[in-house]
Amino acid sequence: MKIAIIGGGISGLALGYLLKEASPDADIAIYEELRRPGGKIWTERHDGFLLEGGVNGFLNNRPKTLELAAALNLAPLKSSDKARKRYVYSRGKLNLIPEGVLDFFTSDLLSIGGRLRIILETIAPRSSSDDETLSEFATRRLGRDAYETLIDPMASGIYAGDSTRLSLKSCFPKIYNLEAKYGSLIVGMLKMKMAARKTGRTVSAGPGGVLTSFQDGMGALIDALAARLGSAIVNNRRVIAVEKTANKYQIHFKDAQTEEADIVVLSTPAHAAKDILSGLDKNLSRQLAEIPYPYVTVVSMAFKREAVRGGFDGFGFLIPFKEGRRILGTLCDSSTFPGRAPEGYLLFRTMLGGARAGAIASLDDEKIIDTVFSELSDIIKVKGTPEMVKIFRHEKAIPQYNKGHAALLGAINESLKAHDGLYLHGNSYKGISVNDCIEQSYSLANSLSSSIMGKHRL
Ligand SMILES: Cc1cc2nc3c(=O)[nH]c(=O)nc-3n(C[C@H](O)[C@H](O)[C@H](O)COP(=O)(O)OP(=O)(O)OC[C@H]3O[C@@H](n4cnc5c(N)ncnc54)[C@H](O)[C@@H]3O)c2cc1C
Numbered sequence: 001m002k003i004a005i006i007g008g009g010i011s012g013l014a015l016g017y018l019l020k021e022a023s024p025d026a027d028i029a030i031y032e033e034l035r036r037p038g039g040k041i042w043t044e045r046h047d048g049f050l051l052e053g054g055v056n057g058f059l060n061n062r063p064k065t066l067e068l069a070a071a072l073n074l075a076p077l078k079s080s081d082k083a084r085k086r087y088v089y090s091r092g093k094l095n096l097i098p099e100g101v102l103d104f105f106t107s108d109l110l111s112i113g114g115r116l117r118i119i120l121e122t123i124a125p126r127s128s129s130d131d132e133t134l135s136e137f138a139t140r141r142l143g144r145d146a147y148e149t150l151i152d153p154m155a156s157g158i159y160a161g162d163s164t165r166l167s168l169k170s171c172f173p174k175i176y177n178l179e180a181k182y183g184s185l186i187v188g189m190l191k192m193k194m195a196a197r198k199t200g201r202t203v204s205a206g207p208g209g210v211l212t213s214f215q216d217g218m219g220a221l222i223d224a225l226a227a228r229l230g231s232a233i234v235n236n237r238r239v240i241a242v243e244k245t246a247n248k249y250q251i252h253f254k255d256a257q258t259e260e261a262d263i264v265v266l267s268t269p270a271h272a273a274k275d276i277l278s279g280l281d282k283n284l285s286r287q288l289a290e291i292p293y294p295y296v297t298v299v300s301m302a303f304k305r306e307a308v309r310g311g312f313d314g315f316g317f318l319i320p321f322k323e324g325r326r327i328l329g330t331l332c333d334s335s336t337f338p339g340r341a342p343e344g345y346l347l348f349r350t351m352l353g354g355a356r357a358g359a360i361a362s363l364d365d366e367k368i369i370d371t372v373f374s375e376l377s378d379i380i381k382v383k384g385t386p387e388m389v390k391i392f393r394h395e396k397a398i399p400q401y402n403k404g405h406a407a408l409l410g411a412i413n414e415s416l417k418a419h420d421g422l423y424l425h426g427n428s429y430k431g432i433s434v435n436d437c438i439e440q441s442y443s444l445a446n447s448l449s450s451s452i453m454g455k456h457r458l
Pocket of ligand 1: 006007008009010011012031032033034037038039040041053054055056057058059237238239240267268269272276296298394397398425426427428432433434435437
């Protein structure tokens with residue numbers, strides 16, 4: 001029995017590794033179109049700087065990623081305490097995001113009216129719709145000021161998304177469930193905290209956890225998986241179509257070659273799966289095309305410490321859309337993880353583009369650099385010229401779970417019922433983070449190993 005995994009990002013690699021661990025003799029091939037595996041995870045070194053081309057880290061509150069790292073003998077590296085300081089750019093300046101309730105109500109991040117409106121969250125009405133956008137939900141429960149200043153930048157920080165289109169239920173299921181269970185986020189959090197105090201656990205409505213990576217960056221995870229998988233990974237192997245003949249799948253490659261497989265797992269983004277499946281199932285292909293991917297460009301830019309007035313000592317800052325700036329936000333890699341920049345330098349990583357400003361991400365390199373430099377000059381007062389710049393482009397970056405995503409998944413599942421042995425996997429469907437991808441890989445490896453021909457649904 002041959003299993004073909006198409007796409008060698010973290011989803012495909014983790015799945016391949018777990019299947020090989022469960023059945024070392026299994027006939028598994030991972031076909032990757034690029035010259036390297038890893039997809040959105042890759043790490044580069046330039047002049048003593050350690051740069052992440054895409055993924056920056058993962059939160060350490062989901063056990064499967066740590067379990068995988070331990071199995072690969074990788075020691076997780078927690079972000080430094082300095083990285084607890086997070087800022088939001090509002091009303092022309094950076095504002096520290098308060099951590100405690102008292103700090104929050106005494107900080108001027110929100111207007112007085114905005115702060116008082118949050119108290120009314122406890123009596124805000126429920127929605128009549130089961131699938132609201134993030135903006136509908138946040139305005140209804142927390143008021144306009146909190147939505148625009150706090151919730152909207154969170155959506156662009158995680159999804160590079162448009163909060164007027166992203167689905168609360170699909171993007172932030174914990175928050176959705178909190179309202180469904182308790183009728184109020186504040187009441188729900190208080191009740192959960194009281195219950196947790198008895199057991200010594202910590203609770204959080206948001207993602208929670210501590211941002212974590214590895215000494216050699218996120219690429220270390222890919223290198224370790226690639227070393228274990230060896231020749232099971234076939235790079236430079238672009239799949240253009242999957243078809244069914246009798247009870248086998250035929251995989252067609254760009255170089256006109258074909259391979260047969262009994263089980264095919266598409267661990268590519270949905271936009272690639274859409275093309276690959278267009279001959280097999282037009283309806284399924286059309287459904288996959290409904291998941292949008294905006295253009296995001298990441299710019300790593302380093303300065304001598306003295307070129308940044310007052311230095312910079314936090315995780316970074318996000319920018320609400322209403323501020324009308326040309327970047328989504330900036331992280332300070334050198335204060336987040338040790339060893340990311342030589343002594344005396346600050347390394348920043350700025351995101352541009354996303355669902356509301358994709359055109360900015362597609363500007364040419366010179367304009368991108370000018371844009372980032374002028375925004376950083378204005379916001380954190382950098383001066384002089386950058387000591388190092390590197391641009392990483394993601395033309396189709398992050399799947400957008402817009403309003404209607406849950407219903408779309410239901411329809412995709414229906415279509416999949418016609419294709420025994422065909423699986424959709426990866427961050428396009430039920431969670432975009434590395435943690436989600438790894439959890440889903442464990443779950444799929446489990447169901448493939450225990451009932452190799454059983455049906456796995458999304
Ligand atoms: C800029 C950016 C920053 C991010 N930062 C974080 C972060 O800090 N933390 C976090 O948890 N998540 C982050 N994410 C989300 C991240 O993308 C996912 O968590 C995860 O890396 C997705 O892995 P994947 O394997 O599902 O998809 P991908 O990484 O997209 O891998 C899919 C693979 O399929 C291959 N492929 C596509 N088409 C074909 C084909 N026709 N034939 C063969 N191969 C094909 C691709 O080349 C690719 O290697 C970030 C995403 C972006 C874009």
